[in-house]
Amino acid sequence: MIKKLRYHDEGNVHMDFHGATNTTIEFIIKKYGLDVMNDIFSKVGKDVYKNIRENIKNGDIEVLAEHWRYFFDREGADYSIDFKEEEIILTVHRCTAYEHVRKLTGSVSPHFCDQTIKTNEALSEGTPYIIDTEIIGEAQCRQTIKKRV
Amino acid sequence: MIPSDHFTKFYNEVFKFLETQGEEDLKSYWLAISKNQEKHTLELFKKKGLQGMYEYWDHIREEENCDLDLKLEDDKLELKMNVCPSLSKVLDNDAEPMKRYCDHCAGWIGPIIDKVGYHMVYDVIDRTKPQCVMRIFKNKEEATKAEKEAKLLMGWPGKKTDTN
Numbered sequence: 001m002i003k004k005l006r007y008h009d010e011g012n013v014h015m016d017f018h019g020a021t022n023t024t025i026e027f028i029i030k031k032y033g034l035d036v037m038n039d040i041f042s043k044v045g046k047d048v049y050k051n052i053r054e055n056i057k058n059g060d061i062e063v064l065a066e067h068w069r070y071f072f073d074r075e076g077a078d079y080s081i082d083f084k085e086e087e088i089i090l091t092v093h094r095c096t097a098y099e100h101v102r103k104l105t106g107s108v109s110p111h112f113c114d115q116t117i118k119t120n121e122a123l124s125e126g127t128p129y130i131i132d133t134e135i136i137g138e139a140q141c142r143q144t145i146k147k148r149v
Numbered sequence: 150m151i152p153s154d155h156f157t158k159f160y161n162e163v164f165k166f167l168e169t170q171g172e173e174d175l176k177s178y179w180l181a182i183s184k185n186q187e188k189h190t191l192e193l194f195k196k197k198g199l200q201g202m203y204e205y206w207d208h209i210r211e212e213e214n215c216d217l218d219l220k221l222e223d224d225k226l227e228l229k230m231n232v233c234p235s236l237s238k239v240l241d242n243d244a245e246p247m248k249r250y251c252d253h254c255a256g257w258i259g260p261i262i263d264k265v266g267y268h269m270v271y272d273v274i275d276r277t278k279p280q281c282v283m284r285i286f287k288n289k290e291e292a293t294k295a296e297k298e299a300k301l302l303m304g305w306p307g308k309k310t311d312t313n
Contacts, residue, residue, distance in 0.1 A: 017156035
C-alpha cells in the first residue's frame with residue numbers, strides 16, 4: 001500500500017514535535033509576520049513534498065490519499081476518506097496533532113492549522129488540481145482535492 | 150497536518166530561512182525551542198540531576214527511534230548517538246538540507262544544562278554524518294578538558310566556541 005510514498009517513516013511516533021511546531025509558528029509570526037510563515041509552509045509543500053506534487057501534476061491524486069492514510073493512521077487520528085470521480089475528500093473528525101498541542105500547552109496557536117492550509121495550497125499550485133482546506137470545528141477539518149475549474 | 154514524522158523536515162526549512170536573517174536570529178529561535186523543551190526537562194533535571202537527564206534521553210531513545218548509547222557515571226553522563234534519526238530524515242529529503250542543521254541540538258540543550266548548573270560538551274564530529282557525542286559533567290574542569298578532545302565542538306546562546 002505504501003509503494004508510492006516517497007517517505008514512509010516507521011517506528012515510534014513522537015507527538016511532542018507538534019508542540020515544537022506550535023512554538024515555531026508563534027515565534028515566526030511574532031518576529032517576521034504571517035507572510036514569512038506562509039512562505040515556509042509553501043516550501044514544505046513544494047520542496048519537501050515534491051514527489052506528491054509531481055504525482056498530482058501528472059494526474060495521480062491517489063498518492064495524496066495514500067499519504068493522508070499512512071500518516072493519520074500513525075498518529076491515531078479519527079478520519080475518513082471518500083473517493084469520487086476526480087475528487088478525494090479527507091474528513092478529519094479528530095486531529096490528534098491539535099489535541100496533543102492543546103494538552104501540552106493549554107492553548108493552540110490560531111495559526112496552527114495554517115500548516116495544513118498553506119502546505120496544501122503549495123502542493124496543488126501549478127497542477128490541474130486544487131486542494132481546499134476547510135476548518136469545520138476545533139481539531140476538525142475537511143480537505144478536498146478536485147479538478148481546477 | 151505536517152506529520153510529527155516530518156517535523157525535522159519542516160524544522161530544516163525554518164533553519165534555512167533563519168540563516169538568511171543572521172546568526173542572532175538562529176540563536177533566538179533555539180532559545181524559543183529551549184524554553185518549550187523546559188516543560189519536558191527542567192524540573193526533572195533540577196530534581197534528579199544526571200539521573201534525570203539519563204531518564205529523559207532514555208525515553209527519547211525509544212520515542213524518537215534513536216540508535217544511541219547512554220552511559221551514566223557519578224559525575225558524568227555520556228550520550229553517544231550512533232544514528233541520529235533527526236539528521237537522517239533531513240538528509241533523506243527532496244528539499245535541500247541546511248548545512249548547519251546539527252547546531253540546533255546544542256542550541257536548545259545547552260541553555261537548559263547551563264540553567265541547572267552542569268557543564269555540557271557537545272561534539273558534532275562532522276555535520277554531514279548523523280552521529281555525535283554529548284557529555285554532561287558535574288565538574289567544570291573536567292568539561293574544559295573534554296572540550297579539547299572534541300572534533301567539532303558546538304556552542305550555544307551564552308556559550309561561544311570557535312565554530313560559531
